Amino acid sequence: MTPLEELRHSASHILATAVLRVFPDAKLDIGPPTDTGFYYDFDLDHKFTPDDLVRIEAEMKKVADENQAFFRKEVSREEAVEIIKSRGQERYKLGRLADIPADEKISFYQNGEFIDLCAGTHVRYSSKLKAFKLLSIAGAYHRGDEKNKQLQRIYGTAFPTKDELAAYLTQLDQAKLRDHRKLGKDLKLFVIDEDVGQGLILWTPNGAIIRQELQNFISAELRKQGYSQVFTPHIGKLELYKTSGHFPYYKESQFSPVIENESLAKILAEGCSCTEVYARLDAVSAQLAAQVNARTGKETITVDRVRPDDQLLDGFMLKPMNCPHHIKIFASQPHSYRDLPVRLAEFGTVYRWEQSGELNGMTRVRGFTQDDAHLFCTEEQVAAEVLGCLSLVKIVLSTLGMSDYRVRVGLRDPDGKKFAGDPAKWDVAEAACRTAAATLGVPFTEEPGEAAFYGPKIDFVIKDMIGREWQLGTVQVDYVLPVRFDLTYIGADNQSHRPVMIHRAPFGSMERFCGVLIEHFGGDFPVWLAPEQVRLVPISDKVNEYGTTLLAQLKAAGVRASLDGHSDKLGAKIRRAELDKVPYILVLGAKEAETQSVSVRSRAKGDEGVQPFAAYLERVKSEIATRALPEKKVTTTVPSRPQGT
């Protein structure tokens, strides 16, 4: 345990000490340190309120001031049971005790009147706790299993010094300013309207520009790499997804199917009342849910999310993935080995029924557009194609200056049943992914159980401003769907062969990627992505006319520009443009109008002085064409965005 972890672990014991003083009935579960602090889980009828947090924190300060020593006590299993019982903590602690392997030592740590089953280690004295703060209350299932009771978790953080704690809290506040949900509102990039629906992104004009530019960028790269563009509809028949295996494997996280009018009419013609229709649907659904749960070994499918079955009804589903559609395009004509690889690309919009509590701004939504593509190749081509996909991801991320990501190789869960197909093929595919990931030059982790049900994958994972990880790009090898759809090509031997599929999406989804991108740039987008690239600011309306001619020239050159024609003073116009995070402000006065020049103020450097307009135009055009990254901001005191703007 590092010294910081030790400090935080001790803080969690002191938290429990304080909670028991204030609420003696609380039952304790566990309280470990985390990357950013610590928590402790309690079971208590009384629901903690924010006011309780204040009381508990005050009590923790007292405990710290009491300068309690931490003692380690090694005991036999029998003694451990006795201690736990004597404290009335058998509800969870006996279970935790049972987790400790027979050959391991059992230890308790005691500070003052508090004693807890604990492997350690701890600080020597509670007075070491000089800088801590309780942050939030949350529900957390015992042992992380939603079938268990939900406990109350108190989160806090602790640092060796008050300055470090203050710095961390400031950093948290700073991060909130870069939150894509806040910037999305301030910069008018997207909205979510509750009448349209939770988790459904409405791209407003500014956000749409960013998305469009990204799509143009990726499309150009795809053309270079020999991809073919396709378009497919947003729905497909239930049968299609039964063939692919998405339905019912993932039925719980799909929108309910759209029932065909004819099927609906048939049922109604039988004279069923509405309640009877629902009863029939429920009966079939229950049966189906039971089947699926038996197969997966989990009770994850609930009847109400499993509505019409095809034995009863025909229907269409909002597509949860694009692959079945692309597969049908591939299968629509015979293929020779000479044609392969076939690479079909589409910005395909898919819909998934995410749990309401999991929705989050643009990063977790119910409808999203993947920059999707499916590659159909021979087994020999797999390794090279995976590498090609990875290089594409690298191009995308490096063009955007995103280097702070990690790579995860998702392998099948050896004990799980949530994978389909031949284990031998999985081994080959997993080896191919591992080899490909190794060539990236980025550290990667192998994570069993993180595979898709049809094959292993390589994911790119990035953290958001508050430290939550999101999966972006992904490359997945698939030996299963070609079998399910009986895909073939004719080899050089004139025999029919099975192609291998690769699924890949370098951005993941446009929604999530843009959300992460907003936070990555803090709203200061590179010029090629900025919704507004140039703001013309005439000093007085006497030069508005000059501004108008420049605006026309900028627009003719394809530069997104506008003119601030308000009758405000210069400072106010500059302030407005800065808050809108426009990369270039061109100040225009009488001098500039006479000499066909502009006074350039860049977002990065501030006032750059006067230069000929023609020269500036070339400069900004080239910056756009090369997709230049923003220069690092010269640090000045930037006033925080005020209320009301």
Added chain:
RNA sequence: GCCGGCGUAGCUCAAUGGUAGAGCACCUGUUUUGUAAACAGGCGGUUGCGGGUUCGAAUCCCAUCGCCGGCUCCA
């Protein structure tokens, strides 16, 4: 979905049982401005929605929708 917190004007927030307010944004007028906020006036809310308690509800209670933080989940 679960636990907890929160929903007041376009935005950020006041008003703790007694006439819903401020700043900014927006509109109008004055001002014609040299690198982050000129001045004055005006417009704007059935306090998320629906019930209830009360002489009286933004405020208290119930229900519902949504948002936030976690947990669970994430093809």
